[in-house]
Amino acid sequence: MTRSTSPTPVVNDNPFMKPMEWVSLALLVAVIFVVLPLLLDAFRLNLVGKYLTYSFVALGLVICWGFGGILSLGQGVFFGLGGYLMAMYLKLEASSIENTKIQSTPGIPDFMDWNQITALPWFWKPFQSLPFTLLAVLVVPALFAFVIGTAMFRRRVGGTYFAIITQAIAAILTILIVGQQGYTGGINGITDLRTLHGWDIRTDSAHNILYFVNAGLLVGCILFAQMVKKSKLGRILLAMRDKEDRVRFSGYQVASFKTFAFCLAAVFAAIGGAMFTLQVGFMSPSFVGIVPSIEMVIYAAVGGRLSLFGAVWGTLLVNWAKTSFSESFPELWLFGLGALFIAVVLAFPNGLAGIYRTYVEPRLTRRVKALEPAPAVALTHAAE
Amino acid sequence: MFGDYSLGDLGAIFAMQGFAGLILFSVYVLMALGLAIIFGQMGVINMAHGEFMILGAYMTYLCSGFFQSHLPALFPAYFFVAMALAFLASGALGMLVEWALIRHLYKRPLDTLLATWGLSLILQQAYRSIFGAREVGVELPAWLIGSVQVTDTIEIPINGMFVMAITTLITVGVAILMYRSRFGAQVRAVVQNRAMAGAVGIDTEKVDRLTFGLGCGIAGIAGSAFTMVGSTGPTSGQLYIVDTFLIVVFGGAASLLGTIASAFSISQTQSTLEFFLSGSTAKVITLLAVVGILMLRPQGLFTLKVRR
Numbered sequence: 055m056t057r058s059t060s061p062t063p064v065v066n067d068n069p070f071m072k073p074m075e076w077v078s079l080a081l082l083v084a085v086i087f088v089v090l091p092l093l094l095d096a097f098r099l100n101l102v103g104k105y106l107t108y109s110f111v112a113l114g115l116v117i118c119w120g121f122g123g124i125l126s127l128g129q130g131v132f133f134g135l136g137g138y139l140m141a142m143y144l145k146l147e148a149s150s151i152e153n154t155k156i157q158s159t160p161g162i163p164d165f166m167d168w169n170q171i172t173a174l175p176w177f178w179k180p181f182q183s184l185p186f187t188l189l190a191v192l193v194v195p196a197l198f199a200f201v202i203g204t205a206m207f208r209r210r211v212g213g214t215y216f217a218i219i220t221q222a223i224a225a226i227l228t229i230l231i232v233g234q235q236g237y238t239g240g241i242n243g244i245t246d247l248r249t250l251h252g253w254d255i256r257t258d259s260a261h262n263i264l265y266f267v268n269a270g271l272l273v274g275c276i277l278f279a280q281m282v283k284k285s286k287l288g289r290i291l292l293a294m295r296d297k298e299d300r301v302r303f304s305g306y307q308v309a310s311f312k313t314f315a316f317c318l319a320a321v322f323a324a325i326g327g328a329m330f331t332l333q334v335g336f337m338s339p340s341f342v343g344i345v346p347s348i349e350m351v352i353y354a355a356v357g358g359r360l361s362l363f364g365a366v367w368g369t370l371l372v373n374w375a376k377t378s379f380s381e382s383f384p385e386l387w388l389f390g391l392g393a394l395f396i397a398v399v400l401a402f403p404n405g406l407a408g409i410y411r412t413y414v415e416p417r418l419t420r421r422v423k424a425l426e427p428a429p430a431v432a433l434t435h436a437a438e
Numbered sequence: 439m440f441g442d443y444s445l446g447d448l449g450a451i452f453a454m455q456g457f458a459g460l461i462l463f464s465v466y467v468l469m470a471l472g473l474a475i476i477f478g479q480m481g482v483i484n485m486a487h488g489e490f491m492i493l494g495a496y497m498t499y500l501c502s503g504f505f506q507s508h509l510p511a512l513f514p515a516y517f518f519v520a521m522a523l524a525f526l527a528s529g530a531l532g533m534l535v536e537w538a539l540i541r542h543l544y545k546r547p548l549d550t551l552l553a554t555w556g557l558s559l560i561l562q563q564a565y566r567s568i569f570g571a572r573e574v575g576v577e578l579p580a581w582l583i584g585s586v587q588v589t590d591t592i593e594i595p596i597n598g599m600f601v602m603a604i605t606t607l608i609t610v611g612v613a614i615l616m617y618r619s620r621f622g623a624q625v626r627a628v629v630q631n632r633a634m635a636g637a638v639g640i641d642t643e644k645v646d647r648l649t650f651g652l653g654c655g656i657a658g659i660a661g662s663a664f665t666m667v668g669s670t671g672p673t674s675g676q677l678y679i680v681d682t683f684l685i686v687v688f689g690g691a692a693s694l695l696g697t698i699a700s701a702f703s704i705s706q707t708q709s710t711l712e713f714f715l716s717g718s719t720a721k722v723i724t725l726l727a728v729v730g731i732l733m734l735r736p737q738g739l740f741t742l743k744v745r746r
Binding site for chain 2: 125127202205206209210211213214215217218219221222223225226229230232233344345348351352355385388389391392393394395396398399400403
């Protein structure tokens with residue numbers, strides 16, 4: 055990955071992004087910011103916006119699974135935490151005294167009223183403030199991930215054990231949310247969200263604006279992830295994934311680096327979850343449990359677990375396939391998804407990015423070389 | 439929460455819930471035995487294990503229908519045929535899966551997880567296409583229905599005792615197979631040192647295939663037992679997979695005794711708590727306790743001392 059086999063010395067041996075990566079970024083930005091908004095109607099664009107919120111999770115998984123080698127099957131937990139925290143704020147705003155005057159206790163969310171709760175629980179109270187909510191969306195999942203990560207990685211639990219435990223945590227959180235109907239809205243989740251600080255989020259124009267906010271945040275996250283990848287920290291992550299013991303014997307605290315990767319993935323997932331709530335207008339436990347968590351892993355796997363851009367493409371592609379398949383052949387979709395899991399693992403472990411790197415890029419490079427023989431040296435580097 | 443009950447009532451409640459827990463325990467043990475063999479011995483995470491179990495349940499369902507319409511005279515004994523068929527069907531499918539899928543992935547355990555998850559989705563959809571999305575139940579023969587009155591307040595269902603007897607038999611059988619037979623010795627040799635086992639003439643590929651098939655076959659029997667306590671649907675298996683993995687990890691992988699001990703403690707905790715709290719709270723508390731203990735003691739209850 056960091057080999058430097060360039061025959062001629064290049065001025066900057068470790069640029070922030072290689073030329074091909076700038077091209078990939080430009081392509082992605084062009085597609086999300088220009089092509090899709092021009093081509094799609096409001097409904098479809100909102101759908102793509104929903105997919106983009108998933109790609110935050112896939113992005114986090116690239117860092118934590120692809121670079122760090124830690125497979126978390128509980129990313130839905132963090133997606134859900136982010137989403138629920140945001141939904142709590144929106145719900146409180148939607149349950150003003152005027153809106154809920156038919157309830158026996160006006161001013162509390164409707165599902166609490168249905169479950170004979172007469173006062174707002176203490177942990178709901180701070181979510182009347184928007185700054186607190188935004189902070190909580192970032193901090194709560196990070197703290198949660200920090201606790202899990204520290205407890206597990208300090209004791210050198212990794213690999214398959216970690217996957218099983220995160221999965222169990224996802225199961226626990228789902229059961230808890232479904233079971234505690236009065237506090238969480240139960241199986242239906244938190245629905246009927248209306249405004250964000252007075253701004254109606256249900257209109258088409260609001261969906262449009264949220265789409266662009268979403269896309270902007272996503273590009274920001276990609277750039278941040280790229281920064282991490284390029285830094286020394288990113289190199290240690292890779293080294294740890296490949297030879298953990300050597301890194302440990304070199305004097306690095308392996309557990310701290312792993313925890314960092316896990317926390318970063320959690321924060322990304324939480325941002326995605328919060329944006330999901332805004333874009334789609336509700337949050338429910340069906341995005342928290344094991345099934346969605348594993349499905350999110352396949353987005354990263356299809357895109358290529360080592361590729362930040364691949365994660366976004368993979369998410370868009372899988373979800374597009376899911377929507378169009380389940381619209382026309384609902385029976386076939388699960389077969390297709392299952393086959394996709396198996397095919398990606400058996401035949402294309404590096405996903406779309408791997409296919410691109412093995413088949414497309416060599417030809418492209420040859421083309422470019424043939425066009426301009428002298429200054430194309432930098433392109434011989436593999437675009438990561 | 440205990441305040442409203444007298445001491446005698448509490449005793450009866452604990453006994454009854456304890457017994458209800460024992461049936462859950464039996465299904466857990468059978469599921470976990472298969473998984474402990476596959477995960478503990480081979481290091482493969484088989485996310486489709488629940489679907490192998492459900493295959494066994496569907497075989498039992500088919501068998502009960504077949505005996506009812508064609509061989510009503512033999513109906514009381516159909517359950518034994520059903521269990522054998524469940525074992526064979528799940529085992530055969532397991533060996534096929536090992537050959538087609540798992541053997542390419544032994545070096546990448548995390549990827550087996552994804553691939554078998556894909557397999558489980560395919561199997562679920564296949565069940566849905568073949569048997570329909572509705573849950574099915576089996577007709578129990580007359581001698582399995584009813585219960586034994588032990589005291590005034592405690593009664594024990596017969597099918598529960600039958601399931602437990604089967605579980606005990608199979609557990610003993612697996613223990614003998616793994617620790618007293620030539621095949622078991624080969625399996626343990628391959629687990630401890632694959633290269634060396636191959637060097638002394640053990641056909642490691644064959645051992646892998648048979649081990650995987652055995653684990654899946656036991657899951658099939660678990661499915662057979664499962665039909666007595668719950669109804670079977672295409673996604674019933676998925677509900678059990680997390681619990682089962684936790685049991686195996688909690689017991690300490692590669693330790694059959696640990697698996698049994700952890701299945702016992704988890705099912706009893708859950709079943710006893712269920713009486714006093716709601717089902718979901720009982721489950722949350724149980725799972726949280728297990729995850730908490732695993733964070734403090736990641737190697738599980740029992741560990742095998744192996745030099746690696």
